[in-house]
Amino acid sequence: MATTGQALRDPAHRVSPRARAMWVTTAAVEGVVALVVLLGAVLAWDAVPAWTLALLLVAEVVWIAVVPQWRYRTHRWEVTDTAVYTQTGWWARERRIAPMSRIQTVDHAEGPVERLFGLASVTITTASAAGALAVPGLDREVARRLVDDLVRQADAVEGDAT
């Protein structure tokens, strides 16, 4: 067997470096919201001590310092003539491989936050309920090119993709 004893390598391309900024921003906004909620609780009830605020703040700073960076190192993608290979996640890493012949739809989506950073996400679905490949945080132009390439390549393959 050609692949005995071997492990998968990372996909070739990283997502846009601006994705890091996006993840930091969303994490910071969520953190501020959580802080405000907790502050309200501290003011409203005596049972909630004030030091929980400090604890939450420290946890959030650590989270913002670590998780977006970790995410950025994990998120990668690659397209070959016969397959798409994506890697997402951070603590739990998910690598997905789909043959070109089994691709059913290719979605290009830009959420409000993504648009702020000039980013887009591409979702590639197969006939499997568990088989969608999603790459968030791509540069808008890269995402558009990726969609065009995939549609052209997937179109060239015969079959009903199941």
Add this chain to the structure above:
Amino acid sequence: MSEPLGPAAPPVAGDEEWQRLDPRMLLVHPVREVVRFLPALVAIVLAGTASGGVTWQVLGVVVPVALGLLRYLTTRFRIADGRVELSRGLLQRRVTSVAVDRVRTVDLTASLVQRVLGLVRLRIGTGVAANDDGDALELDGLPADRAEALRDDLLRVAPAVDQTASATKDGPAPPVATFDPRWLRFAPLTGTGLVVVAAAVGGATQLLDAVGLPRSLDRADLRGPGVVGAVGLLVAVLVGLLLLTVLGYLVTNGGYRLEQTPAGWRVRRGLLTTRDTTIDDERLAGVALGEPLALRVAGGRHLQAIVTGVDRSETGSSMLVPPSDAAVAPRVARTLLGHAGPVDGPLRDHGPAAARRRWTRAVVPVLVVLVAAVAAVGAGAPWWLLLGPVALLPAALVVAADRVRGLGHALLEGHLVARSGSLARRREALGTGHVIGWTFRDTWFQRRVGLTTLGATTAGGRGAVTVLDVPEPDAVAVADAARPGLVAQFVR
């Protein structure tokens, strides 16, 4: 199925025109709408009685009946140009259209009311991944004989079925499996049986609360006739539940029969609501042999099909063998797959790291609870708080040992076989031709010990067959062997 139609035979004559469902559905729809509106109706009747008006109550009956009538009048279907088309809705018209050669399963079900009227509901399963209910192609209410003819046509026109038809020319084969009343002893051990028991226990405690029975008994109450009565009541409730699960099993699976027909594998079951499913052989991607711990101890197994285009929200359509004697499900699996290997063949062990993970994952949560309980007792809580975690510990050990024994995977006779779990153990076999992608999922803990969870995605069942906690090189090797060339381009 009485007259042999050639593969070139046109679909049932007269189906090319738009037509309505059977008019007898007019008797079914209003009843169904009334049932659906029942909570609102009760409220309306109560409010109406309170305010003294009859108008509201009349309206409460007229509206559902009118809705049922409207539904009948606005639902039409036709079979033309190789497509089945269903048109629904008055204000928002919705036309669902499916090419006949994309039909994967045809399901006939009949509720009690429909059976009395001689009607069935025909449901067409196609290969759409996200098949939400609104888009399902359902002809609710056809005469039974007409539906059966339509079913045979739909499945026979599909080109892939011709080979199956020629393979079984020598007369109708005997059924692969039929119902055996002795299977009823497995009823309480099925998933639904356990759910019924849990729901009833939950309901009973809520009822007790509502009735106002004391939650904690005084020591003095624990003597005398009160206790006997309570224990007697408990036993009676348990026996009642047992009977309920047996009855449930009988109603869903009574008259079960699995046979091979030219159109595919045909499963029939149900006493009140009958269900008649035919699975096109080409779409049978694999099987899942269910061997949950409780059923295994009692000497039982069950079998489900992994059918392309039928996802797990339609589990009823994929049942092949209900919980039954241990020999039946494997025998049926061997017959359907045409090989013994995927069902009986030896599996490859996942190694010591995977075994360690089974132990830690089963035992650590119990230990955490135990430590918390010890701390609570130390802080002055009653000692019996310890009983639960202490009793759970041996159970966790047993389950962990069973999980270790069960874990394994193999590539046998063109099927990827994976087994895992204990309380809900499954041995799944998926034809490698039906694998449409791979997922490798691993948490930091798994990466640390070189394990990954391999998923072979497919267009049916749970969406993927999962090989739990396999060493990464083994995962890559089996994925490459199952579909040569795909994964190899991404290895180091």
